[in-house]
Amino acid sequence: MTDxxxxxxxxxxxxxxxxxxxxxxxxxxxxxxxxGGTAGWDHPAIQRYADHARELGVxxxxxxxGIRWSDHRLLVTGPGASTLLPAAHLFFAGGLRxxxxxxxxxxxxxxxxxxxxxxxxxxxQAGVPLWRSVAVLGDGHWARTVAHRARQLGARIIGIGESTxxxxxxxxxxxxxSVAGAxxxxxxxxxxxxxxxxxxHQITVNCDAIVLADRPxxxxxxxxxxxxxxxxVTFVQPIEPSDVQGRFDHARHVADTWLNSLRKVDxx
Amino acid sequence: xxxxxxARAGAETDTVDVAIIGGGVLGTAVAARLSxxxxxxxxxxxxxxxAEGASKGNAGVAVSYYGPPGTLETQLITASTPRWxxxxxxxxxxxxxxxxxxxxxxxxxxxHLEETREEILACGVxxxxxxxxxxxAQEPLVTDRCVAGLLMPDEGVIDPxxxxxxxxxxxxxxxxxxxxxxxxxxxxxxxxxxxxxxxAQGTVRCRFxxxxxxxxxxxxxxxxxxxxxxxxxxxxxxxxxxxxxxxxLRRIVFSTHSATTKGINVVPTTHGSALLGPTANDHEEPDxxxxxxxxxxxxxxxxxxxxxxxxxxxxxxxxxxxRPASDEPHRLRFDERIPTLLHCTxxxxxxxxxxxxxxxxxxxxxxxxxxxxxxxxAAQALPPAPRLRDYDDPSELIAADPQYGQVVCACExxxxxxxxxxxAAPVPASSVDGVRKRTGATYGRCQGSLCSAGISFLTALHxxxxxxxxxxxxxxxxxx
Numbered sequence: 001m002t003d004x005x006x007x008x009x010x011x012x013x014x015x016x017x018x019x020x021x022x023x024x025x026x027x028x029x030x031x032x033x034x035x036g037g038t039a040g041w042d043h044p045a046i047q048r049y050a051d052h053a054r055e056l057g058v059x060x061x062x063x064x065x066g067i068r069w070s071d072h073r074l075l076v077t078g079p080g081a082s083t084l085l086p087a088a089h090l091f092f093a094g095g096l097r098x099x100x101x102x103x104x105x106x107x108x109x110x111x112x113x114x115x116x117x118x119x120x121x122x123x124x125q126a127g128v129p130l131w132r133s134v135a136v137l138g139d140g141h142w143a144r145t146v147a148h149r150a151r152q153l154g155a156r157i158i159g160i161g162e163s164t165x166x167x168x169x170x171x172x173x174x175x176x177x178s179v180a181g182a183x184x185x186x187x188x189x190x191x192x193x194x195x196x197x198x199x200x201h202q203i204t205v206n207c208d209a210i211v212l213a214d215r216p217x218x219x220x221x222x223x224x225x226x227x228x229x230x231x232x233v234t235f236v237q238p239i240e241p242s243d244v245q246g247r248f249d250h251a252r253h254v255a256d257t258w259l260n261s262l263r264k265v266d267x268x
Numbered sequence: 269x270x271x272x273x274x275a276r277a278g279a280e281t282d283t284v285d286v287a288i289i290g291g292g293v294l295g296t297a298v299a300a301r302l303s304x305x306x307x308x309x310x311x312x313x314x315x316x317x318x319a320e321g322a323s324k325g326n327a328g329v330a331v332s333y334y335g336p337p338g339t340l341e342t343q344l345i346t347a348s349t350p351r352w353x354x355x356x357x358x359x360x361x362x363x364x365x366x367x368x369x370x371x372x373x374x375x376x377x378x379x380h381l382e383e384t385r386e387e388i389l390a391c392g393v394x395x396x397x398x399x400x401x402x403x404x405a406q407e408p409l410v411t412d413r414c415v416a417g418l419l420m421p422d423e424g425v426i427d428p429x430x431x432x433x434x435x436x437x438x439x440x441x442x443x444x445x446x447x448x449x450x451x452x453x454x455x456x457x458x459x460x461x462x463x464x465x466x467x468a469q470g471t472v473r474c475r476f477x478x479x480x481x482x483x484x485x486x487x488x489x490x491x492x493x494x495x496x497x498x499x500x501x502x503x504x505x506x507x508x509x510x511x512x513x514x515x516x517l518r519r520i521v522f523s524t525h526s527a528t529t530k531g532i533n534v535v536p537t538t539h540g541s542a543l544l545g546p547t548a549n550d551h552e553e554p555d556x557x558x559x560x561x562x563x564x565x566x567x568x569x570x571x572x573x574x575x576x577x578x579x580x581x582x583x584x585x586x587x588x589x590x591r592p593a594s595d596e597p598h599r600l601r602f603d604e605r606i607p608t609l610l611h612c613t614x615x616x617x618x619x620x621x622x623x624x625x626x627x628x629x630x631x632x633x634x635x636x637x638x639x640x641x642x643x644x645x646a647a648q649a650l651p652p653a654p655r656l657r658d659y660d661d662p663s664e665l666i667a668a669d670p671q672y673g674q675v676v677c678a679c680e681x682x683x684x685x686x687x688x689x690x691x692a693a694p695v696p697a698s699s700v701d702g703v704r705k706r707t708g709a710t711y712g713r714c715q716g717s718l719c720s721a722g723i724s725f726l727t728a729l730h731x732x733x734x735x736x737x738x739x740x741x742x743x744x745x746x747x748x
Contacts, residue, residue: 031675031678065675065678065681067656067657067675067681075660075661075662077656077662077666077672077673077674077675077683078673078674079670079671079673079674080666080667080670080673081663081666081667081673082661082662082663082666082673084661097714097717097718098717100584100585100713100714100715100717101585101715102507102508102583102584102585102586102715105561107558107559107560107561107564107586108558108559108560109557109558110557110559110587110741111741111743111744112739112740112741112743112744112745112746113740113744113746113748115746116714116715116716116717116720117717118717118718118721119716119717119720119721119724122721122722123721123724123735123746123747126734126735128734128735128736128747129736129747130735130736130746130747130748131747131748132748176561178558178560178561180558181744182555182743183741183743183744184743184744184745184748208748209748212717219678219714219717219718220512220713221678221679221712221713221714221718223511223512223681226510226511226512226713227512
């Protein structure tokens with residue numbers, strides 16, 4: 001009937017693939033050389049989903065990156081080779097990333113020490129104490145993980161958000177925020193609307209790192225499959241559900257809905 | 269062949285014909301030009317990388333016109349304009365001659381536009397008045413509120429950081445000693461007229477000094493006993509628009525110049541994104557490169573007046589930089605007191621004058637007795653530096669070097685081959701930011717959320733540092 005490509009081999013990508021593979025041919029592409037995405041390749045459910053997908057005939061291209069989607073072909077590159085994969089439809093399940101400084105309206109200086117949470121997680125895995133006093137912007141999953149790890153390595157944690165129980169010092173989300181520091185971060189300034197009037201009051205938090213760990217946004221990195229209006233692309237990047245099983249089931253549902261819409265078109 | 273000597277340990281003295289102070293686009297252009305001659309040359313840069321001042325924070329336009337006819341700046345711009353295709357091919361620098369439309373939004377601006385056209389024609393540069401409909405045909409994203417336009421077909425967009433780095437790489441591969449992290453602390457002139465320049469890392473003895481220190485040029489002149497010249501930082505803020513939108517821009521979109529300002533422009537970049545800016549705010553603190561929310565909001569409001577589809581949510585980044593404002597907007601001449609001190613600074617158009625300015629500086633030095641002759645064995649070009657993203661079908665590229673197939677920066681599709689090339693160049697990237705300047709990695713919509721850990725590790729490997737000590741910017745490390 002129809003060939004499809006799924007970009008992303010995390011819970012959402014595997015959910016799409018197992019649902020689609022009952023009716024159409026499926027190729028799954030992921031830039032990481034193992035399945036699982038941020039859930040991790042050794043997650044028991046991930047291994048089950050991947051085994052099931054393989055039984056259904058899903059073809060995996062792991063360690064390869066989708067670059068460009070145009071004219072129903074996905075340009076995929078990997079070490080040593082590139083391929084143009086033809087497909088009628090692309091399911092993009094490229095996961096989530098933390099909001100950037102621009103997404104958050106974080107202005108001011110641009111010194112070293114302003115780090116996306118996903119990067120901070122990687123760096124802290126080296127087990128080396130990097131920072132003494134870390135301002136963590138946000139209160140979700142990334143914020144908790146980074147705060148926990150940085151504290152284990154001896155850092156004091158300043159939480160900026162609504163539920164930051166894990167922090168040593170707490171501040172509510174400000175109206176605006178800005179960074180100070182010439183070579184390295186020295187402070188974060190938080191501006192709040194004064195309840196008494198239009199004026200703002202400011203709090204300056206001294207810190208030597210700022211971790212961007214606020215709201216998750218969808219990763220979009222295949223040209224031609226970035227804007228939500230992209231032709232013949234279905235984006236499967238939910239914020240909720242956030243658990244592995246929930247994301248897998250959600251993606252199956254999205255893929256089934258797409259298959260059903262095809263059947264309606266195909267019906268005489 | 270000499271690499272950048274910041275890698276060498278300890279203080280040392282170089283004795284050269286010409287010491288260039290400043291590793292911005294003008295200093296490196298002069299270094300590259302002199303490197304193909306018999307002159308011995310040393311380039312001193314205060315920061316730990318080249319292109320750390322105005323040369324990394326500008327709109328990336330190689331202009332064909334910037335000011336009134338008859339000035340040296342205009343002569344150098346018009347001499348440089350036809351050379352970009354050849355020069356950028358030779359140095360593997362991204363460049364596209366997109367042309368520009370200048371847009372008038374009311375009758376007063378339309379009147380200004382006619383005056384601007386007269387001035388452009390008087391410079392010997394092409395410009396053509398357009399009706400509202402013709403303007404929108406040239407750039408369909410321009411507002412239908414525009415009443416008139418001016419087509420400037422010779423304007424181009426260039427990667428100003430790649431250009432500066434390429435000039436430095438050519439200079440270094442021809443034997444110029446590129447000394448980074450070497451701020452000048454004193455300049456002494458001996459009785460024989462030779463200068464002794466003291467830096468934080470050793471000294472340099474030279475016959476001629478080229479003062480290309482940008483906003484610090486006044487300080488350098490005073491140190492050398494030269495003229496009292498005033499320079500101050502003029503801060504420009506910029507916002508960067510997502511490629512998914514900016515890729516549909518065909519031309520540079522200028523606002524109509526007024527008597528006092530050149531206004532906020534919409535400039536496609538060679539990376540496929542677009543820049544909004546710049547603002548112009550004179551101040552006193554060269555290290556102040558802070559952005560602020562009000563100015564960013566103003567940038568978007570002004571730009572959306574030209575291109576209505578520009579909105580807040582397309583912004584992936586904002587930044588600021590200081591360009592050198594001065595009491596003498598362009599200063600390419602010998603000092604009036606010290607005959608072997610050659611000033612080489614320009615207000616905003618440093619990139620645009622750089623090819624011809626470098627020739628001009630060589631002529632001035634030779635007229636003062638440098639006697640630099642062309643050197644037949646000098647490299648005039650850099651090895652090709654292909655970018656994965658430029659290929660519709662990269663299979664041959666990847667077959668020749670498998671690392672081109674390994675994408676490190678997923679948003680901008682920068683491969684491991686490009687990153688390792690930047691880290692191993694004659695003037696190599698020594699920080700994550702240095703990799704960004706040379707390759708565009710982390711420059712996309714996720715701003716390094718996915719790839720900058722990997723780039724930190726690659727940079728640490730090449731610079732013999734660790735996770736905490738690897739540099740994130742030219743000045744600051746990842747850890748503290």
